[in-house]
């Protein structure tokens with residue numbers, strides 16, 4: 349029996365062919381060809397006007413927030429449940445993050461909590477579609493509209509996810525994506541900034557080119573201090589190959605989530621990534637959350653997976669639990685109960701493209717075995 353990894357890219361002949369071609373011919377006058385093609389394919393897939401390929405999602409977020417003039421004295425609301433990459437640019441810009449709780453079913457921003465935390469200094473709301481699950485964008489966009497605050501989508505985990513036909517990342521003021529090696533589409537490292545706002549696009553385009561505006565005719569003449577978060581043509585070539593396979597890549601993710609749901613359907617009191625009416629879940633990372641009643645902890649789950657030689661990736665720690673955000677935890681025990689509670693009884697499940705049905709079976713069996721042991725233990729405890 350071999351180790352089951354939690355993610356692994358799916359690289360085929362087409363990605364290799366494009367990458368080799370970029371290495372061989374993609375220089376000089378052709379040094380942007382794959383980049384522009386990748387941006388076009390991505391934009392068309394998403395249904396947005398503009399896309400800028402970047403070196404990472406973090407870089408895309410940094411430039412987008414900077415283009416909205418977010419900085420010192422401003423507050424940015426985001427879910428306490430997040431990867432640190434979402435908040436890092438907020439910190440780099442000198443703004444203050446405000447961590448709010450998540451909903452118990454989607455593990456995404458609770459709109460009621462968002463509205464409660466709006467102050468005159470709130471400049472933006474970052475909606476992260478965690479594990480492919482969707483934020484309640486209707487509610488968040490309505491709040492943004494009402495208070496004149498930008499709603500931004502961190503859609504790094506949400507390729508393939510959509511609400512009423514609108515793809516994740518296309519609904520906010522801007523959206524960001526990641527092509528890190530663990531993501532549904534990968535270029536090794538990489539990201540994308542998307543928007544349909546022409547002014548915002550121009551600002552980020554200028555930022556992304558060392559601050560040189562598109563119309564600037566003077567050579568080596570930056571108009572503002574910009575950033576350097578560009579994607580290389582070779583990476584974009586891999587991205588073009590991946591985008592040709594986007595339907596296949598996202599369909600397989602969904603298939604794996606569905607297989608887990610079917611195999612685990614006999615266990616009561618667990619939740620996997622939901623798919624509410626009108627939504628499609630891109631299922632980047634199938635995740636199981638046990639109800640408190642089970643008494644099964646993250647440590648129990650990690651141990652069971654470790655013993656079965658399966659990667660056990662823990663649910664995101666609440667950002668407010670990290671040492672640098674200690675000062676944010678000011679509300680005692682009632683502070684962000686879902687963001688703090690859910691990770692203690694949850695685990696991410698492996699979901700790479702090429703995993704076999706036997707692999708999925710083995711992961712499910714590990715959970716079924718753990719549950720069977722727990723059931724026996726609690727019955728014998730009750731009999732004692």
Ligand SMILES: *Cc1c(COP(=O)(O)O)cnc(C)c1O
Pocket residue numbers: 403404405406407430431433434476502504505525526527528538539
């Ligand atoms: C992966 C990820 C990021 C960071 O992406 P990079 O490309 O590594 O910068 C940001 N936000 C979320 C939600 C992610 O999952």
